[in-house]
Amino acid sequence: MPDYALIYFPVRGRAEAIRLLLADQGIDWEEDEVQIADWVSGKDGRKKDAVFGQLPGFRDGDFVLYQSNSILRYLGNKHGLDGSDAHERAVVDMVNSGVEDLRQKYGRFLYFEYETGKDKYLETLPAQLDLFERILSKNANGSAFIVGNKISYADYNLLDTLHCHIDLSPTCLSNYPLLSAYVERLVSRPKLAKYLNSDVCKRRPITPKHK
Structure with missing residues (x-):
């Protein structure tokens, strides 16, 4: 199993930039998919763990981080995608x-x-x-x-x-x-094009409003 897991809904939304980064860098990750209705109702027990009650979340082994831009900065720093000086x-x-x-x-x-x-x-x-x-x-x-x-x-x-x-x-x-x-x-x-043209990418709407 990949060390990385992205915790999010089955839409592009706030998580898509993270997916683009991972795909383009050839980094494997797992989609830990959360159903929106279960999240809103509280049926999905992971909501209580979200620091600000929001997704996406990101797991790197035992380390879990929330907030999309914090996740992007973390991955940018870890993989040399945050500037040269x-x-x-x-x-x-x-x-x-x-x-x-x-x-x-x-x-x-x-x-x-x-x-x-x-x-x-x-x-x-x-x-x-x-x-x-x-x-x-x-x-x-x-x-x-x-x-x-x-x-x-x-x-x-x-x-x-x-x-x-x-x-x-x-x-x-x-x-x-x-x-x-x-x-x-x-x-x-090449790697980004492969992801963008994949069925898994194409079938995700931008948000629930786009279904």
């Missing part, structure tokens, strides 16, 4: 926090404004995408990763967040040549 690590962390800001805005829209606020959300999205296009442009003229010359945990988080928006609006990156090329570069990485 102190300055680069700080920038990776900064960019990942910026991705989190966008993800939270997307989440609020998805759960509370999806039926009435889609047009408004898409009108404001370019202001967010502009930020990441600009960050890319300052790193090897946009031909590399979001920070530095090797992939980091922030790349996996950004890729998943961009995928969520492409699902929402397939043309949302049309005016962003650097971001568009960035997505294509990442999804063409």
Whole structure:
């Protein structure tokens, strides 16, 4: 059995960036799947163990960690995916926090404004995408990763967040040549491409709302 286990619902959600990292790095993990109804009702006894009452959780042997960004940082540090020096690590962390800001805005829209606020959300999205296009442009003229010359945990988080928006609006990156090329570069990485094209990945909805 793999040493790693991801504790989450049968959706992409907050766990997908973690899956992208593991798959791309060729790291085996077990899916410790939690049914949403059992979690909400309290029938699933693991809820009491979640430090903040939330998933995902991540097991590395006997060590268990919660909160998606903490898990990403932990794996980034453990597998050399967090920058090459102190300055680069700080920038990776900064960019990942910026991705989190966008993800939270997307989440609020998805759960509370999806039926009435889609047009408004898409009108404001370019202001967010502009930020990441600009960050890319300052790193090897946009031909590399979001920070530095090797992939980091922030790349996996950004890729998943961009995928969520492409699902929402397939043309949302049309005016962003650097971001568009960035997505294509990442999804063409052999191990990542294999995971993204797998049945197990394709059958997971982004959230329960996407079923």
